[in-house]
Amino acid sequence: MADRIFRRSAGHERKALSTSCYNFGMQSQRLPTLEDVARVAGVSRATVSRVVNGIRNVDPQLHELVWSAVEQTGYVPNRLARSLVTRRTGTVALVVSDSETHDDDPFMSRFFADPYFGRVVGGLMSVLRPAGVQLALQMVGADGHKRLVGDLRNGQADGAVVLSLPARDPLPGLLADARIPAVLIGRPADPVPISYVDLANETGAALAADRLAARGCQRLGMISGPADVPASQDRITGFRRATARHGHAWVPLVNGNFTRESGEQAMRLLLAEQPRLDGVFVANDLMALGALLVLRDAGKRVPEDVAVVGFDDSSAALAARPALTTVRHPLEDMAAEAAKLLLARIDDPAARISSVIYEPTLIARQSA
Amino acid sequence: MADRIFRRSAGHERKALSTSCYNFGMQSQRLPTLEDVARVAGVSRATVSRVVNGIRNVDPQLHELVWSAVEQTGYVPNRLARSLVTRRTGTVALVVSDSETHDDDPFMSRFFADPYFGRVVGGLMSVLRPAGVQLALQMVGADGHKRLVGDLRNGQADGAVVLSLPARDPLPGLLADARIPAVLIGRPADPVPISYVDLANETGAALAADRLAARGCQRLGMISGPADVPASQDRITGFRRATARHGHAWVPLVNGNFTRESGEQAMRLLLAEQPRLDGVFVANDLMALGALLVLRDAGKRVPEDVAVVGFDDSSAALAARPALTTVRHPLEDMAAEAAKLLLARIDDPAARISSVIYEPTLIARQSA
DNA sequence: CGAAAACTGGAAAGCGCTCTCCAAGCGTAC
DNA sequence: GTACGCTTGGAGAGCGCTTTCCAGTTTTCG
Helix, strand or coil, X not given: CCCEEEEEEECCCCCCCCCCCCCCCCCCCCCCCHHHHHHHHCCCHHHHHHHHCCCCCCCHHHHHHHHHHHHHHCCCCCHHHHHHHHCCCCEEEEEEECCCCCXXXXXXXXXXXXXHHHHHHHHHHHHHCCCCCEEEEEEECHHHHHHHHHHHHCCCCXXXXXXXXXXXXXXXXXXXXXXXXXXXXXXXXXXXXCEEXXXXXXXXXXXXXXXXXXXXXXXXXXXXXXXXXXXXXXXXXXXXXXHHHCCCCCCCEEECCCCHHHHHHHHHHHHHHCCCCCEEEECCHHHHHHHHHHHXXXXXXXXXXXXXXXXXXXXHHHHCCCCCEEEECCHHHHHHHHHHHXXXXXXXXXXXXXXXXXXXXXXXXXXX | CCCEEEEEEECCCCCCCCCCCCCCCCCCCCCXXXXXXXXXXCCCHHHHHHHHCCCCCCCHHHHHHHHHHHHHHCCCXXXXXXXXXXXXXXXXXEEEECCCCCCCCHHHHHHHHCHHHHXXXXXXXXXXXXXXXXXXXXXXXXXXXXXXXXXXXXXXXXXXXXXXXXXXCCHHHHHHHCCCCEEEECCCCCCCCCEEEEECXXXXXXXXXXXXXXXXXXXXXXXXXXXXXXXXXXXXXXXXXXXXXXXXXXXXXXXXXXXXXHHHHHHHHHHHHCCCCCEEEECCHHHHHHHHHHHHHCCCCCCCCCEEEEEECCHHHHHCCCCCEEEECCHHXXXXXXXXXXXXXXXXXXXXXXXXXXXXXXXXXXXX
């Protein structure tokens, strides 16, 4: 608060209500309702409702009359009232589940600052917006699960896209039990009857290993994400498997937590353990950025001395010097697909659950 | 779509409904309502409502009885129905207004990928979440303004935090006219009777100029944001004014659009125009990152040959090499303050509108 | 030309909740 | 024993909308 310099209070007078708001005798606070429009048009509420919702068989003349009354009164349908009866809200929730952390955990700010979050939102929006569907952001901790499911069940939102951060999150299971239309981004740790989109993480990691092997790297290392999240595990498995295939019996591994700082720290550890390292696979670009900095500071040339392959192809990859060779994670597309799956499921709740796995590709740049 | 490899349809059987959902004779789809709870507890709806909302004067014994009935039925209040009558939704909208662009504009994906968006969301959430308020994301183009205001007026949300992208956006004015509680992040281009939080951009730019001057830079340049957004204008004004004070009659300036790519391009232009440049102020860190890359590729040492000062102190600043000297923009704090202002205004709509201007500080690192 | 089919528009019953009355119950004082 | 104030719980009227049912008005065709 020390950096706030002044608080200005400006008392501007209020302008008159928007001109399109026609008031016939009622106090100006009330908004026009269906009833008002009906009165102006001289028809019944039901007719106005039909016209506004574009439903069958209304005399074109009346149709016209109603629309002009709508125009005249500045009527806007009340979504709440409508949702209450139709049981449709035109909203989906983006649930960020962090069952292990608590309210003011700094982890959250890290999470939002990470391009990951923005890319997901952007991808979702690209589908949701044209469909006229809103996105509501819901963060829940472990304590909020029951409440969330309750709210969702009685029409807070039509469905949910779930970003499940912690390993072994019970939320997907609860959602499935409650039969709430939902799609996960990233597969659940335990098998749950719920749709999801995911990346073939193992394949991606193998791609990285192949690249390193093709360069002739002999002494490999890996910087992974948290050991308990599925995506991390898959990347580790994929990398291990592929390096084994290339004849490496054992590859040292250090865990990070997907932040740049943790990447720096991990790289230092790795370097201490294996000073002659000549190739490293880092489980995301942000950590790779950190690794690059440490290597540079340690006097290692990239890629001549040490080759580095990242993961994600986030904007950070291009900003790195040397530009980062990385595994492309089409997160926007995946989020968009999640939105489509969810919309389809909302449309037909009986639809079979289905999952889509995206195939990663290697983006070759300078670092490896 | 080429990278999607397979679509798996898994037909898991559905588990039974959550155990806590007690059904007494009604078809299993119906959720328990207040009425049901009342019946189980043997009291009236009104009483249950009072208990659930924690309102005065209920016999402790009944109180207990009602809660156990709630437990037993698995009752969760329906927010929609409640909102319909209370005219409170417990939701605020984060409105991203981009009146100039259209639906599938790639600009949007850039916007979401930018740390800016995430930092704002994180800041808002830090206040909203403890207050039990939800955040709904609303993107509107110029065509959607009327609709948005209408929805907001009749209870779609209790208020709005507005991220106004285009210069001269009419939205703030519409919001003010409709008397919708709203807070802007970043001052409006035209004076509008609406609260906002902003950064003292001029001061920040002056800080950068002073730093460059203190280093003894003689041939300065600036890379700015889009010429028509207020924040950009202020940074330009501030920088010009301060450099003039330091005796520089004219400083070459190139516009970018706040992306790293545009920063690279702008730096190239600047370098072409003034090859002996020895100090540059870049209006945000992302562009500064691009500038750094170009300088490096041009064989210039930073800060020895050219000093660079960025703006924002985003995570990119620390990831740069050399680490970026930059002007700190406390965006999270500002967003949090915006949320507080909004909440206060929702609580008391008659409150005077007030604005808070934050003071930037210079973060000295290696680049200048 | 009359009856059945097709179409139109209105009345009214809710959706699930809150909250204002109002009546009943109870204690105290005269 | 009656009058008065106070607490407590219930009945019921909506909030603004959709939608079923039904009556009235065509149209169609034997």
